Amino acid sequence: MDVIYLSFILVLAVFLGFEIISKVPSTLHTPLMSGANAISGITVVGALVSAGADQGGIATFLGTAAVVLATINVVGGYMVTDRMLAMFKKKTPGVK
């Protein structure tokens, strides 16, 4: 049953993603990609449990590696996206 329920979520999320993201203007496609990098760092949530569950050396090592990798994505992705988006400014009238 779990698989069916999860697949249900998958299908709905994919459609929702297509709806929203196809409206993102091409001007913002690079921030969209780096922002998506950050969101895909959501694996950190799964990694945290593996790293902290104390299931023996290998599992803890792999879990910790996953926490490091996913955190790089989360922190780096959001920060660089913010840095980029801060550069997008509207024309300020009167300022030359």
Place this chain on the structure above:
Amino acid sequence: MSGQIIINLVYIVSAGLFIYGLKMLTSPATARQGNRLSAIGMLIAIVVTLFDQGIVDYSWILFGLVVGGAIGSVAARKVEMTGMPELVALFNGSGGLASVTVAWAALYTGAVSGGTAVTIILSILIGGITFTGSLIAYGKLSETIPSKAVLFAGQRVVNGAILLSIIGAAVVFSMNPESASGSTAFWVVIGLSFILGVMVVIPIGGADMPVVISLLNSYSGLAACAAGFVLNNNILIVAGSLVGASGMILTNLMCKAMNRSLANVLFSGFGAVIQQAEAIEGEVKPVVAADAYLILEAASVVAIVPGYGMAVAQAQHAVQELAQQLEENGCEVRFAVHPVAGRMPGHMNVLLAEANVPYDQLVEMDDINPQMSGVDVAIVIGANDVVNPAALDQESSPIYGMPIIHVHEARTVIVLKRSMATGFAGLDNALFYGDNTRMLFGDAKESVMAMVAEFKG
């Protein structure tokens, strides 16, 4: 169990924030706020997960968060905007490897059923391809390895054999994950997934990197999705599929902008074979910066078409200055950006935004083309194939059918170019021989600065 319910309720809030954050990304005015909302969603998802009852030891978690956070923040702060494609490639790669390790760790968390084994394999396969594929993409983008397409005889047969072996090993593993043969099969899957990642990206040439990087972006999301199935975790599935969808859309847009199918990009090794198009008649009319200035001074509408060459020459700040001088001269300036200009989707826009070009001056290809005949001067800076009129009228041309920016319809075209060398596609460009075209040879940055100096002087 109630703790688990609270965690899942908070995940719903996170998912909502991700979705709303992406929705706000549809306009440059709200985009930054949207990104922050999304980050808040991530933060609360991480915090609430720390209360999971399965977690008994926080020392390794803390270590991982600190190390990962430090690497991520340094990378985000240090990267040059011209290096964004490389950074995104590396991020795709680390996302892929994170999914591999999460799924791998799940192997040690108790009895693995056949169903879970299948999802573990999927997660490792997609994540593994994403990881090594992204490293190769990074190498090609940063030119630490040759960016040319690498093709050899029987490439597809080899790739097919690898894929079949992966499927075979996956079946062995899923049938009996706990046995010795299952364990061997598992290693085979990991190893071959990594090899397959390399194999699928090496035949793709440097010019097609926008497609590859979008596709790998999508894979990194799908890998997170697969990891969600391994762990029965719905937030991983929601977030992963949003990323997967985003990458798919971008991949599709990039393919359309090159008028090629995804299969063609992935397998044809475009750029490795140079087809000779028919000879072009006409002569090249070179100008110097002073003459270009005279043309620009008289213009009232100017469209600037930047390409990857602008990024290579680091000319974006000089270009912005030129635009400013033109505006002070009473001229209307717009930047026409082709979807595949640069090495990743939207790359040119970021470079121009960094150089303080306001986003309302950035115009998409489909919006500028109908107005092209009203443009007095089109300045092409470091772009070639995306303004090649052969795409419109020469059926024999390999880029025939690709949408281009119709600069040849402008009254005058000034092309800034280092030499008469061909673009990525290796094609000659009739635009350079047009009656209304003037060629300004030299380094793009120096040429632009020379024109700015004329305006000032």
